[in-house]
Amino acid sequence: MNKNPFYHREIANLAWIIGSSSLMAKSTLLPGLKDSAWFRAQYQLHYSWLKELDSSTPPEELQHTMTREPLGKAFERHVGFWLRESPHFTLHTQNLQVSAAQTVGEFDFIFSDNERTYHLEVACKFYLSKANGTDWRQWVGPNGIDSLAEKMDALQRQLELSQHPAGKAALEKMGIDSVEPIAMIKGYFFHHYSDIHRATPPKGASPDYNSGWWVYEDELSTFISETASYLIIPKSEWLANWHQPDHERILYGARCVEECLKQIETTNSAVGLVQLIQDNGLWVELSRGFVVRRKLFQRSNQSRNS
Numbered sequence: 001m002n003k004n005p006f007y008h009r010e011i012a013n014l015a016w017i018i019g020s021s022s023l024m025a026k027s028t029l030l031p032g033l034k035d036s037a038w039f040r041a042q043y044q045l046h047y048s049w050l051k052e053l054d055s056s057t058p059p060e061e062l063q064h065t066m067t068r069e070p071l072g073k074a075f076e077r078h079v080g081f082w083l084r085e086s087p088h089f090t091l092h093t094q095n096l097q098v099s100a101a102q103t104v105g106e107f108d109f110i111f112s113d114n115e116r117t118y119h120l121e122v123a124c125k126f127y128l129s130k131a132n133g134t135d136w137r138q139w140v141g142p143n144g145i146d147s148l149a150e151k152m153d154a155l156q157r158q159l160e161l162s163q164h165p166a167g168k169a170a171l172e173k174m175g176i177d178s179v180e181p182i183a184m185i186k187g188y189f190f191h192h193y194s195d196i197h198r199a200t201p202p203k204g205a206s207p208d209y210n211s212g213w214w215v216y217e218d219e220l221s222t223f224i225s226e227t228a229s230y231l232i233i234p235k236s237e238w239l240a241n242w243h244q245p246d247h248e249r250i251l252y253g254a255r256c257v258e259e260c261l262k263q264i265e266t267t268n269s270a271v272g273l274v275q276l277i278q279d280n281g282l283w284v285e286l287s288r289g290f291v292v293r294r295k296l297f298q299r300s301n302q303s304r305n306s
Contacts, residue, residue: 002245003240004284006050010058012240013066015050016186017078019043021208023125023185029152032159032182036206039184045088059085066236074236075124075186076108083111083120090091092117092174100166107161107170110179119179122159125151125187126238127202128214128290128297132195134203139189142214142270142290144297148202155183190290192213193223213289217264220291226253229283232263233272242274242285250276260291268293 006012021036022194031268053059065074076095084091089111096107109120116142127148136149159181161167171179188210189302196213215223226298230251231242266283271291276283 002007004241005152006054006240008054009056009060009240010065011050011054012243014053014078016240017075017124018046018082019052020186021210022206023187023189023209024152024204025206029156029181030159034184036208037150041144046082046086049087063206065262066239067234071235071238072124075239076122079109079120079122079184081274083109089113092176095104096170097134098161098164098170104164104166105158105161107167108158110171110174110176117176117179119162119181121161121183122154123151123155123183123185123187123272124239125185126290127187127191128190129192129195129200129202130297132200134200136202139202140297142190142272142292142297151185155185159183188212188288193219193289207273212287214292214298216294217261217287217291218282218294219251220257220260223255224256225250228252229276230256230284231274231276231277232256232259233274233288235272239271241275243282245282247283264293268296270296 002010010261019039019042022034022039024030024033026033026035028076059081062078065077069077080091080094083089092106092110092112094109096110098104098106107119108122111118111120125146125148126142128142130138130140135149136152139148145235162171162179171177184239189201189205191214193213199211201209201269231247231249232251233242260273263271270293272288273291274288275286277286280286
């Protein structure tokens with residue numbers, strides 16, 4: 001059971017962004033990728049700062065951003081808050097557009113610590129395995145689009161921006177001679193529930209990647225346990241582990257199946273679902289997954305046959 005030590009969900013999300021495991025390990029493709037050990041060190045370094053933030057009302061910048069914005073934008077906003085407000089970093093710029101005759105790219109973040117200046121690219125992704133294999137093309141988003149292969153290719157291009165003449169010129173205008181390109185990829189890999197006992201991660205995944213399960217909507221009635229407790233979570237709650245007092249949204253058995261199918265039909269999109277267990281007066285996340293609409297998830301050629 002993965003407990004969450006923060007009271008405010010906004011701070012819990014921030015702590016998850018700082019300290020959760022990296023989705024991918026370092027590789028020759030992305031040598032600047034920060035691994036899980038780096039994030040564990042950052043969590044320890046910032047723990048007192050996070051607890052201080054959690055002891056009062058969260059800053060306005062973090063409040064409700066997960067519900068007002070697309071998850072990726074809200075994730076970037078939290079990263080920006082961390083780099084700007086951290087006592088250990090100096091944020092120089094965020095979302096800096098680079099143009100020549102046309103737009104060349106964008107620096108997500110330029111920041112520095114006591115040692116050097118960095119160009120940081122960030123991503124927060126949720127990928128589901130279509131074939132229980134290592135091929136990045138078979139790891140796709142819950143609605144059958146945006147593969148891991150596409151994201152890794154994009155990050156590689158983005159990390160090369162500081163070597164482009166226009167990128168170098170943009171940095172020079174800021175008085176920065178050089179930067180170290182680095183990347184952070186946070187999120188989850190989800191395995192079909194029938195593969196959990198023999199789950200195969202994608203090539204280059206971190207050994208401690210965040211993981212979960214997924215099921216098709218027509219498999220849900222056989223998957224859901226009549227004695228377990230569940231909660232449908234919107235995108236705004238996809239990051240930090242769930243830990244809350246008794247909650248009216250908790251679902252059981254057939255009612256959980258009914259509500260998931262209703263939401264899938266209404267939104268034509270996959271549904272995030274967590275299984276909960278009671279612990280010291282709180283409902284705590286035991287596992288998480290997605291209920292997937294078959295016709296959406298199988299839209300590509302690399303589809304599951306089950």
